[in-house]
Amino acid sequence: MSMRRKPNPNRNHPLHCPYCSSEDLFPNLEGEFAWKCHDCLRIFSVMFHGQDDPEHRPAPADSTAGALRKSLEKHNVAL
Numbered sequence: 001m002s003m004r005r006k007p008n009p010n011r012n013h014p015l016h017c018p019y020c021s022s023e024d025l026f027p028n029l030e031g032e033f034a035w036k037c038h039d040c041l042r043i044f045s046v047m048f049h050g051q052d053d054p055e056h057r058p059a060p061a062d063s064t065a066g067a068l069r070k071s072l073e074k075h076n077v078a079l
């Protein structure tokens, strides 16, 4: 029987306590994502849930040839 837990690759490492801004943080046994602040003694969790899609996504850029063609058409330049 192993006394140590397997490392959790999804554990994020906060740099500061969200309550008192202390940097004196250590992993805590409360949960897989729990941290304990040794200054204010709070135990909190930091967990990444994913990334949401943006509300407005920029249109893909034209190719160089396409951009040149559009520019020439815009300025009425004949090749």
Ligand SMILES: [Zn+2]
Residues within 6 Å of the ligand: 017, 018, 019, 020, 021, 022, 037, 038, 039, 040, 041, 042
């Ligand atoms: Zn704190």
